[in-house]
Amino acid sequence: MLPEKTIERLSQYRRLLLANKQKGKENIFSHEIAVQLHLTSVQVRRDIMLIGYSGTQRKGYNIDLLIEKISSILDDEKGLNSIIIGMGNLGKAISTYFYGKRNKIDIVAAFDIDIKKTGRLISGVWCYHTSDLETIIKEKQISLAILALAPEAAQDITDRIIFAGVKGILNFTSVPLNVLPNVYLENYDMVTSIEKVAYFVKENHLQNR
Amino acid sequence: MLPEKTIERLSQYRRLLLANKQKGKENIFSHEIAVQLHLTSVQVRRDIMLIGYSGTQRKGYNIDLLIEKISSILDDEKGLNSIIIGMGNLGKAISTYFYGKRNKIDIVAAFDIDIKKTGRLISGVWCYHTSDLETIIKEKQISLAILALAPEAAQDITDRIIFAGVKGILNFTSVPLNVLPNVYLENYDMVTSIEKVAYFVKENHLQNR
DNA sequence: ATAAAGTTGTTAAAATATTAACATTGTTTA
DNA sequence: TAAACAATGTTAATATTTTAACAACTTTAT
The missing domain is CATH 3.40.50.720 (NAD(P)-binding Rossmann-like Domain)
Incomplete structure (x- = not known):
């Protein structure tokens, strides 16, 4: 099971990602997430590692896919x-x-x-x-x-x-x-x-x- | 400076102590505080140790004095x-x-x-x-x-x-x-x-x- | 008077959480 | 093509927090 603090941050990541998606962004770097939420980029990467998602070196994380991954962790399938x-x-x-x-x-x-x-x-x-x-x-x-x-x-x-x-x-x-x-x-x-x-x-x- | 978590608990201790004082209680044991707040008695004693207050072995902590001590930590003198x-x-x-x-x-x-x-x-x-x-x-x-x-x-x-x-x-x-x-x-x-x-x-x- | 019980106070250990270090990998540039 | 750069992924180190262990002290009971 994932650490409690990671769960809290995942919830925040998801909302941040949704906001960035709204703005038309498709990819995002760990340091961008970090700056917007006042965290360190290491922490962001570590959390994302823990949920088993991977980005690419030049583009960072795909926003849609990362939202999907986080949702698969946080959300109950049936609601x-x-x-x-x-x-x-x-x-x-x-x-x-x-x-x-x-x-x-x-x-x-x-x-x-x-x-x-x-x-x-x-x-x-x-x-x-x-x-x-x-x-x-x-x-x-x-x-x-x-x-x-x-x-x-x-x-x-x-x-x-x-x-x-x-x-x-x-x-x-x-x-x-x-x-x-x-x-x-x-x-x-x-x-x-x-x-x-x-x-x-x-x-x-x-x-x- | 005191740990953040200890500060949070001190706030809770104080309110619990005030409630117990209302009921006419004068002294309280660490395990009583612990049960009421769903903590362990060790944690309560450790927090109280950190703020430099002492109880007595047979009576536990004097509620009035402990409230006073916690207040001296949490409250600003002038408000x-x-x-x-x-x-x-x-x-x-x-x-x-x-x-x-x-x-x-x-x-x-x-x-x-x-x-x-x-x-x-x-x-x-x-x-x-x-x-x-x-x-x-x-x-x-x-x-x-x-x-x-x-x-x-x-x-x-x-x-x-x-x-x-x-x-x-x-x-x-x-x-x-x-x-x-x-x-x-x-x-x-x-x-x-x-x-x-x-x-x-x-x-x-x-x-x- | 001595032992037993119950409590505090404190140090040590364990668990949890964050941060640092760095290897790896793709991309750009000279 | 190779070196420099900038990013991820991951392990190791550090920091924080909680829990365990236990010595010391009072009171009570025998």
Whole structure:
């Protein structure tokens, strides 16, 4: 299996390649990718080596073929269905952001506990009531869930969706969730991020005195 | 300087400690912290060692003192002022999320290019027009910026805020930004996160066949 | 009083991730 | 044609991060 960091970069490479393809580019050098993403060219080449793709010395990498190769690694052949739980500002932001972007990861439903939000389209996604979670997960064969709900409800909802069959969770609540070992959990915590930036700003500030 | 990963965990420790303090707890063991955050107790002890705090063998760590110690590391004495740029769903989500939470990192202003949003409070923060960026940054001595705006404008705005004095950026646009070497940049990319979850779900799925 | 249990603090080892070094290969140029 | 150049591909070295091992210390129990 490929290293986690390589997977993250592959996702970025693909979007960069798509952007360059749009501009009419057909081939790209490792150092071009590197400059655009602020990486080193070695790292780019190494990642590409790891996925078993090869470029040519004079033209670099063929953009189409490399996109295809990366997609064969990252994408599930049949595609994966995902849901957003919690349709507050964050849920809406995520939904808007993804809308129509990734065709192998479909956001097929959203959920909220507030009946003022349920029973209609929000940012392009149909919003169901939380009580329908289990039904919809099974009906639509959901394997991914994005959690953007109130912290109090997070663990309870997590238990329910895992029991219903969800295999991967992207958790935007700052609650540390308990999940079964066969469920992949990725946490993202805004507060940690901003505090980290603050720390390094402070430290850098101290250094420069 | 402390390792990046340790800084991230310190932020999490602090919030966990505050939560435990609320519950009336006065002392805590490394293994308790570890269980609650899904880490190992060794890692917790090692982090705490690195910041130069000591517990006692029978009681573990004194929660108040440890919070104080972590704060002395993470927080700037005078506090840092920050702004959110882009008051769409994501900007609002961030603003709501932070509101009244961290007292050493104040979100003192928001910005948007849409005049329907400017000149009023949104999620508790006053929203200025983007044209006021430079003025406000200097006036309020802003050192941190959270970018939640449209990708097209991202680099331009970045150049402007850095020129105006911003030293740390948390970037939620998926645009790779160019910043001066003395500016700390932290990127967060939702698409990468969800694609990563999808990949590991897929791989795990393959494994279990 | 001594042993046992349980915890911290710290060094050492292992695992993971990045960077450097360089051989190889095609292309251009003298 | 051969040398110089510029790129890839890959192994080796380095750096970072996590995990393991264990000494030292308190408290409790016998």
